[in-house]
Amino acid sequence: MKDFSHSTGFLTGGASGIGLAMARELGSRGMRVMLADIEAGALAGAEKTLRDEGIDAHGIVLDVGDPEAYARAAEQTLAAFGKVNFLFNNAGVGTLSPAGQTPVRDWQWVVNVNLLGVAYGVELFLPGMQALDEPCHIMNTASLAGHVANAGFGPYNATKFGVVGYSECLRMELAESNVGVSVLCPAWIKTRIAHSHRNHPDAGRANDGTAGMNPLAELIEAEGLPVETLIGRAVDAMADGTFHVFTHADFWPMVEERLDRVREDYGKVR
């Protein structure tokens, strides 16, 4: 997908960070955007900001981990827009805690948002995209954590590896279709991801700094790339058909080390 004029997009996690930056970029290129987000206040602010910039922006409050609510949001969006060309499965949350000390509710929360939210989006919007005689694109936000594991990131790594694997399936299934597929795999980007516990469904956990990725906030602030750098690469990738959108060249040795371990262990098969 290269030309965004007369196109429409549904972007989850659209009220802030990567989702908002993508809406701004594609909206400024002519896409009519529906921002879907669980944070009503941030959503209203984002919608107004984009409209003030001349973008045809709309907002819908949605928990992507709630399949019934997601179905209603998709229905409303298709009724209002008539079509969706671009699906940005981007809403995501993270936790940081060791195995054996990770509450079941944290697991459920991260899986619901990061993995099932992506699947719901595809199931709800893909048939309409395939019925269109126009270029369409599904972009899933995984992470470098979908290729490399880190101690303490159990639910985050499990779901992001899942999003990479699922995106590979989609790429194969849609190879000959009008729907392109790509997967974002950034390392640190300057957003509020370290404070994602603010959206935890349990009020107690939402107000508990240990429920999210708080310890990473300073690192992300110090070493994170500006969100615009990622968006520039992602939009180029959509145009030239690149599947993985990576950002941080200096993390390649970690990916390679993992691939080497797979190769070494596979070599033991007799």
Ligand SMILES: NC(=O)c1ccc[n+]([C@@H]2O[C@H](COP(=O)([O-])OP(=O)(O)OC[C@H]3O[C@@H](n4cnc5c(N)ncnc54)[C@H](O)[C@@H]3O)[C@@H](O)[C@H]2O)c1
């Ligand atoms: N920032 C990074 O360093 C980084 C790196 C790799 C991947 N990612 C991924 O990027 C994506 C976007 O995160 P971000 O960095 O912009 O963080 P962010 O916290 O700034 O934005 C995430 C947005 O998702 C929304 N959201 C959270 N739960 C939701 C739910 N249940 N339903 C709908 N919306 C929900 C939040 O309200 C927020 O607006 C996530 O999937 C994250 O895992 C981020």
